Amino acid sequence: xxxxxxxxxxxxxxxxxxxxxxxxxxxxxxxxxxxxxxxxxxxxxxxxxxxxxxxxxxxxxxxxxxxxxxxxxxxxxxxxxxxxxxxxxxxxxxxxxxxxxxxxxxxxxxxxxxxxxxxxxxxxxxxxxxxxxxxxxxxxxxxxxxxxxxxxxxxxxxxxxxxxxxxxxxxxxxxxxxxxxxxxxxxxxxxxxxxxxxxxxxxxxxxxxxxxxxxxxxxxxxxxxxxxxxxxxxxxxxxxxxxxxxxxxxxxxxxxxxxxxxxxxxxxxxxxxxxxxxxxxx
Numbered sequence: 558x559x560x561x562x563x564x565x566x567x568x569x570x571x572x573x574x575x576x577x578x579x580x581x582x583x584x585x586x587x588x589x590x591x592x593x594x595x596x597x598x599x600x601x602x603x604x605x606x607x608x609x610x611x612x613x614x615x616x617x618x619x620x621x622x623x624x625x626x627x628x629x630x631x632x633x634x635x636x637x638x639x640x641x642x643x644x645x646x647x648x649x650x651x652x653x654x655x656x657x658x659x660x661x662x663x664x665x666x667x668x669x670x671x672x673x674x675x676x677x678x679x680x681x682x683x684x685x686x687x688x689x690x691x692x693x694x695x696x697x698x699x700x701x702x703x704x705x706x707x708x709x710x711x712x713x714x715x716x717x718x719x720x721x722x723x724x725x726x727x728x729x730x731x732x733x734x735x736x737x738x739x740x741x742x743x744x745x746x747x748x749x750x751x752x753x754x755x756x757x758x759x760x761x762x763x764x765x766x767x768x769x770x771x772x773x774x775x776x777x778x779x780x781x782x783x784x785x786x787x788x789x790x791x792x793x794x795x796x797x798x799x800x801x802x803x804x805x806x807x808x809x810x811x812x813x814x815x816x817x818x819x820x821x822x823x824x825x826x827x828x829x830x831x832x833x834x835x836x837x838x839x
Contacts, residue, residue: 569827570765573819576682581812589673593665594807598800601658605799609650616646656712658799659777660705662806663740667701668694671744671814678818679749686826691755692747700743708736726778733774737813738766744814745821758824769820773813780805 580586619625679686711732718725746755759766780802 569820569823570768573769573816573823576819577812577815580677580815585677586674586811586815589670590807590811592669593662593810594804596665596669597658597662597803597807600661601799601803612650612653613646616649620646652713652716654799655802656705656709658803659806660701660709662803662810663705663736664698664701666807666810666814667697667740667744670811671697671741671818672748674811674814674818675745675748678815678822682819683749683822683826686749686822686829688748689751689754690748691750691752692743697744697747701740704736704739708732726775729778730771730774733777734767734770737770737773737810737817738763741770741814741817742766742821745818746825749822750825754825754828758821758828761828762820762824765820765824766817769813769816773809773816777806777809780809 679688712729715725715728715732718728742759743755746758750758
């Protein structure tokens with residue numbers, strides 16, 4: 558029985574993936590990505606323009622004051638990464654800013670894009686699915702902020718794993734799986750599912766939702782690698798690659814939002830059809 562249920566869930570994941578891939582490149586979705594991208598670029602463009610150099614100066618002063626250059630240099634040399642010693646301050650700045658950038662992009666997607674995605678998918682693919690309004694805007698903001706705060710703390714604890722890039726990539730994909738499955742599942746079901754249905758779906762389909770989040774997380778780790786590589790090449794490229802990373806995050810979140818939306822509404826439709834089915838005779 559469990560194997561059959563798992564196969565059905567994975568089949569639903571594949572179907573939702575194909576639908577999301579087709580919708581991702583539609584004119585409506587490409588246009589939709591503009592709003593969260595513009596807000597992210599305005600916010601982080603202003604912050605990096607005014608605050609990047611003071612942040613780098615403060616980190617450099619802290620490293621000098623607490624004699625951290627020697628200890629970090631010894632640690633990097635032990636790992637065979639001694640060449641990175643001169644870039645340790647920009648790398649720490651990236652490590653501090655990256656989870657905040659991810660969180661802001663995710664928050665803007667939840668506030669602006671996910672309601673539009675939900676209406677688009679609901680009207681075009683699930684027009685008969687009743688809306689029970691089990692979620693709210695404030696609930697979405699609370700889930701976004703709480704999950705992002707936990708994500709940022711866990712991200713900082715996993716930073717030493719960057720010494721082993723494949724391990725860091727997998728661990729961060731797991732963090733993405735957790736945060737996106739929580740945030741985007743809530744947003745995907747906010748209008749159509751009741752609060753009881755949402756909890757039941759997240760319990761029944763936890764594995765499939767985490768799988769979607771993990772697959773999205775594997776792609777979501779790439780912008781950070783791009784930004785990290787840019788810092789190693791030149792500090793001048795730092796702000797420009799940060800903006801490129803933001804664009805990549807928004808596009809990845811947009812696709813993940815579509816993927817979660819198609820899967821969650823399909824699972825909700827199956828749940829309601831099961832509940833309405835007549836009981837089998839004894």
